Amino acid sequence: xxxxxxxxxxxxxxxxxxxxxxxxxxxxxxxxxxxxxxxxxxxxxxxxxxxxxxxxxxxxxxxxxxxxxxxxxxxxxxxxxxxxxxxxxxxxxxxxxxxxxxxxxxxxxxxxxxxxxxxxxxxxxxxxxxxxxxxxxxxxxxxxxxxxxxxxxxxxxxxxxxxxxxxxxxxxxxxxxxxxxxxxxxxxxxxxxxxxxxxxxxxxxxxxxxxxxxxxxxxxxxxxxxxxxxxxxxxxxxxxxxxxxxxxxxxxxxxxxxxxxxxxxxxxxxxxxxxxxxxxxxxxxxxxxxxxxxxxxxxxxxxxxxxxxxxxxxxxxxxxxxxxxxxxxxxxxxxxxxxxxxxxxxxxxxxxxxxxxxxxxxxxxxxxxxxxxxxxxxxxxxxxxxxxxxxxxxxxxxxxxxxxxxxxxxxxxxxxxxxxxxxxxxxxxxxxxxxxxxxxxxxxxxxxxxxxxxxxxxxxxxxxxxxxxxxxxxxxxxxxxxxxxxxxxxxxxxxxxxx
Amino acid sequence: xxxxxxxxxxxxxxxxxxxxxxxxxxxxxxxxxxxxxxxxxxxxxxxxxxxxxxxxxxxxxxxxxxxxxxxxxxxxxxxxxxxxxxxxxxxxxxxxxxxxxxxxxxxxxxxxxxxxxxxxxxxxxxxxxxxxxxxxxxxxx
Numbered sequence: 001x002x003x004x005x006x007x008x009x010x011x012x013x014x015x016x017x018x019x020x021x022x023x024x025x026x027x028x029x030x031x032x033x034x035x036x037x038x039x040x041x042x043x044x045x046x047x048x049x050x051x052x053x054x055x056x057x058x059x060x061x062x063x064x065x066x067x068x069x070x071x072x073x074x075x076x077x078x079x080x081x082x083x084x085x086x087x088x089x090x091x092x093x094x095x096x097x098x099x100x101x102x103x104x105x106x107x108x109x110x111x112x113x114x115x116x117x118x119x120x121x122x123x124x125x126x127x128x129x130x131x132x133x134x135x136x137x138x139x140x141x142x143x144x145x146x147x148x149x150x151x152x153x154x155x156x157x158x159x160x161x162x163x164x165x166x167x168x169x170x171x172x173x174x175x176x177x178x179x180x181x182x183x184x185x186x187x188x189x190x191x192x193x194x195x196x197x198x199x200x201x202x203x204x205x206x207x208x209x210x211x212x213x214x215x216x217x218x219x220x221x222x223x224x225x226x227x228x229x230x231x232x233x234x235x236x237x238x239x240x241x242x243x244x245x246x247x248x249x250x251x252x253x254x255x256x257x258x259x260x261x262x263x264x265x266x267x268x269x270x271x272x273x274x275x276x277x278x279x280x281x282x283x284x285x286x287x288x289x290x291x292x293x294x295x296x297x298x299x300x301x302x303x304x305x306x307x308x309x310x311x312x313x314x315x316x317x318x319x320x321x322x323x324x325x326x327x328x329x330x331x332x333x334x335x336x337x338x339x340x341x342x343x344x345x346x347x348x349x350x351x352x353x354x355x356x357x358x359x360x361x362x363x364x365x366x367x368x369x370x371x372x373x374x375x376x377x378x379x380x381x382x383x384x385x386x387x388x389x390x391x392x393x394x395x396x397x398x399x400x401x402x403x404x405x406x407x408x409x410x411x412x413x414x415x416x417x418x419x420x421x422x423x424x425x426x427x428x429x430x431x432x433x434x435x436x437x438x439x440x441x442x443x444x445x446x447x448x449x450x451x452x453x454x455x456x457x458x459x460x461x462x463x464x465x466x467x468x469x470x471x472x473x474x475x476x477x478x479x480x481x482x483x484x485x486x487x488x489x490x491x492x493x494x495x496x497x498x499x
Numbered sequence: 500x501x502x503x504x505x506x507x508x509x510x511x512x513x514x515x516x517x518x519x520x521x522x523x524x525x526x527x528x529x530x531x532x533x534x535x536x537x538x539x540x541x542x543x544x545x546x547x548x549x550x551x552x553x554x555x556x557x558x559x560x561x562x563x564x565x566x567x568x569x570x571x572x573x574x575x576x577x578x579x580x581x582x583x584x585x586x587x588x589x590x591x592x593x594x595x596x597x598x599x600x601x602x603x604x605x606x607x608x609x610x611x612x613x614x615x616x617x618x619x620x621x622x623x624x625x626x627x628x629x630x631x632x633x634x635x636x637x638x639x640x
Contacts (some may be wrong), residue, residue: 017507144585158599162606169610170626173619176603180527183596190547190589191520197582234604474554 185234195224253363302329345414381454
């Protein structure tokens, strides 16, 4: 398929899909060569900013429903690797890029307490590789390329999580467990790709989609699909396969937790969505029944059980890690409705939850800069001594609950609408119940922050730390009022995927 | 029940692949020693490499080198080189994973002085009980 870019525009725009992915990849080795702490922060920040700029250009190009394709090395698909940008992945490219920019601003002030100075350069290099991997997974339309980028991002994630060992040695065992589970997930995914390749002889998503529909009822394709669902289930922390997530999020440095919570699981979920809708046919009974009999019950269990567990956690990072599991449940639920509305709500929730959870983890990080830990009883009275951080935290918390006027409300409302539209009123009730659990654990923290006496007085963190937190809080409200960016693009994306 | 031997012999590489894969997965799940876990993970991954290599092979197929430039000689069967190329990439990923896993084990041994999962878990629980002691509460200066 020819590129739909108009002739006469700047030539560089045709290369945007690849520039999006390789910009951070090219900067990463430069950092290691330069080996300068401040310079490497600056370069990674500029690189992330460039990624954000490119993703905004891409989202503008495809927001009219068109598709942008790029053949790597000039080899036309299906022989060559194809990068394919449409509404569905442009919105995720934007999410990943903007979160990386915001997180990098925060890292300037928080990293020096969490990671020894001599490791900063390598940390930023690893961070950029992780960014490359995540962007690559989303941009590519070649299924083996998905695996390669997934492993680039995962391998650097294991390293980033392990960096938490400077403060707490449990980061090492958390990272090791993540490595074992993540690798099993990735290997299952490769087996799935192998089965699909065996049956169709192609690796290009569009090409496979055609050939799969010609094959009809093929056991090989179905087995491949099963392997891919399990593999991605491990990567996106679908509920019985989630055990790596709470510890990895808890013991990783704040910067890493913010970045992972906002992007990594969403990217794996995107891969699942892409495979279900663009590679396989969602109308096939084996796909449909899987969603009804497996994914939907698991999503509901995640929503309820993880929220209940979160209430009882004293370590706030762990509390929000469990709350992330519940939120992944919402996204899977939207997907499992297999309706255009459900899918759109799932995509919107990916973006909204990305900003919300990043805001929460980042304000926790700011508290931690003062209190030196993230246990709930150490936050006593911080609402008075750290008013700006606490206010940002409250906004994030309200958005997590889904209070009207915040981003979380929009996506939960869409999800409720989609569930009722498909006739699952019981599911709709459970969504509200799960949100009420979120009220409990957010209220617990607000009570400690504002209604208890502090034993020690702390000063507010500096402006550079507050800026990224407030940018995220701003998005939590902005996306709850102005929905043109998220809802419209998500509706467009759902329409394209359901075509 | 009669067993279809032809079916078993005809799919011999797949049987071997499945046996190897399940042995690897079993080692990862059942062993508490972290190094043994990595070994199990390696066996698991290797089985997938073998699976990929076997799907590229055609009976009587030769190496995929184009001798006749006019493409007219259609009676020559070639083995498919693509799965082999793919698996070269996967092998690289596997090596990176193994080395990272082993590096983590070295760090774990430095910190915990053991590579047994059960012992590490016990120490982690102890850490949790004494969380307000120096290890978690205070940043190392």
